[in-house]
Amino acid sequence: MLESLFLNLGQHDSLSDEEQALLGNLMAGERSFAAGQDIVASGSRPAYSTLILDGLAARYKVLADGGRQFTSLQVPGDFVDLYAFLLKTMDHGVIALSPCRVILADHSKLRSITERAPHLTRLLWLDTLIDGAIHREWIVAMGRRSKVSHLAHLFCELFVRLQVVKRTNDMSFHLPVSQAELADVLGLSVVHMNRVISALRNSGVIAWANHTVTILDWQKLQQIAEFDPTYLSMTREPR
């Protein structure tokens, strides 16, 4: 059941049986959320962190004028709010974009891992660091890429991340979001989001139907995106 978590953490360094057992003991209490529901509320002080088992979620902030911005997308095997363990107060919300099955990690147990399992602690820390690396990549995309390139980059990133947790199907993956939601990822209006998607479609590198993205030309998609996966730390080495 924690397959995705093991795949996710295990791609950066090897996970011992003992560590897998510790994680098995850490994660407890499954929950389900419907699409559109808040998994974690902004301003709350959760006593546990949440791991996604199935589904797609996103972190977001809402501004006074009602504008919403997603700051990340979370896939199976991702902790949506591991940092809340130390940050304490949520300064943003986490919403389920599709039906989500999650499982919880008590902060008290996380704390005891930091007291007794340094290597596992480093791997969990690493998980939050990759989160940060993805944020930096998003900042670059928002600031200096064309919108088409930004979208291409997002697709590259999602494809690679989903591949790690075995949620791709050949060159396609499920992306259960509306164009309005995607617009809140890229920081665009719905109308313009639609035109950017059309442009990428018309260039023939991707297809998108039934909430499923198919990469038709991976080479060219990476080129449009200037995608370099280094920031995802996909090498297995001692950490």
Next chain:
Amino acid sequence: MLESLFLNLGQHDSLSDEEQALLGNLMAGERSFAAGQDIVASGSRPAYSTLILDGLAARYKVLADGGRQFTSLQVPGDFVDLYAFLLKTMDHGVIALSPCRVILADHSKLRSITERAPHLTRLLWLDTLIDGAIHREWIVAMGRRSKVSHLAHLFCELFVRLQVVKRTNDMSFHLPVSQAELADVLGLSVVHMNRVISALRNSGVIAWANHTVTILDWQKLQQIAEFDPTYLSMTREPR
């Protein structure tokens, strides 16, 4: 000499004398960098992390067309690349925006802290988590704020962060960057950056001369920025 680091880490939770001593032992080897020099090169695999003692630095990425985007600004008391300890390979560079004095932390020593000092480990982890929180706020600013609001938000953030490490002077702080460099923070052209600055100046909430920003109306600046410092975790509590 590690005053800024102690102020920075100590604002979130209390730092014991023992922990201060550990940090004193950790940090060794002072270096200086001139404005414009790379402190850490993109693609490198540093064996140590770098703490800023004095000066202003920034993380950045450069795209194929030459466009540059800063992904963060680093002030005294900040680790510029603490995450390299676990991420291993730098996927971006760090540049000195003003003359910088720094001091180093061997990754081997950092590792031993994670083996023997869990509370200090959590505080260092927290430091990287706040980094991430700042990134999320930047993403929101780039995606959904007006450019004037974005700039105002940046000034609010810098003022608060600099205040923590005692680098403000009443309501002013030193900001040794050109407008072209600021443009690479906000993701704008130099020309438009200049117009955004003018707009904020003309609204009477800030003054900016001799590389020094003076906040004339803190209330109103926060209002324009919709600034809520929660994300900076400026509360002292057990972590």
Next chain:
DNA sequence: CGTGGAATTGAGGTGCCTCAAACCCTGTGG
């Protein structure tokens, strides 16, 4: 004084916005 980098201003073009309408699904009730 002269010189080079930074700041500022002007002007014309493009990207992205908003408002608005049409179209296309899919699900639901008669």
Next chain:
DNA sequence: CCACAGGGTTTGAGGCACCTCAATTCCACG
């Protein structure tokens, strides 16, 4: 089985934000 409702997608049109290219001014410094 059809009609309709409602959300999502697509298209059109006019306007503002931000771009690029270019010129001018300002300043610090040799």
